[in-house]
Amino acid sequence: MKILKAENFYSNLNNTHLLLDTSVFIDAFLHPAEFGRLFNELKEQSVTLVTIDPVKIEFLKGIQDTKKFEEKKAFIDQIIDICLPISSEVIKNLYSLVKDYQDSGKILSITDLLIGATLKHYPGSLYLLTKNPRDFPTTIFKFTTHMTLLHQKALQSYGVYVFDKAKR
């Protein structure tokens, strides 16, 4: 598997905070060498890798014992630099975001909504890397760059989104 980055991938993300969605952590354990290098390259560009507790919980849930819990948690903590708190402001954004999504919000998980609400809290400065563009429509979020996973028989795309300042 190869990760093909858009020409503006690093230049657009330079010196920013990048929130990682659950899909990133899953792909990272399926393809650790490639994703490990990607994370290090992002760090070289002064990109701060962040996530939020609901994403961590989505990844951690279902464990059978404490040792396995700690291993999964250690995996996430190796990748991210900061876990952003869910503040009361973020919860306020959650309600307004539900209105922004209108009927397309029906299918969203609470984790996706909390990611969106966190992006809304830091408009123009917190970016999201996700493989689920359907959950982050360009009517609300601004698409900034992308990368593609090139497999032997398939392609998968990741988008990078930021909450559009003009929409706050």
Next chain:
Amino acid sequence: MICIKEEGTMDKLPTVKEQKKINIKNFESLAKRVKNIFEEESIIIEKMNTDENIKSRKFLFKS
């Protein structure tokens, strides 16, 4: 690294003094153990298409 606690209004994103680089060999080893955990725990990572390496983010938990 748990941050469930309320930290009031944060207008600025927090920063780290020094970012920790990932040791790829250790990371690969840890990733392998995590992959095994998902398999052992019967958390099925649904296949999305014909490439066996491609998995979706949707987990199905056996009840």
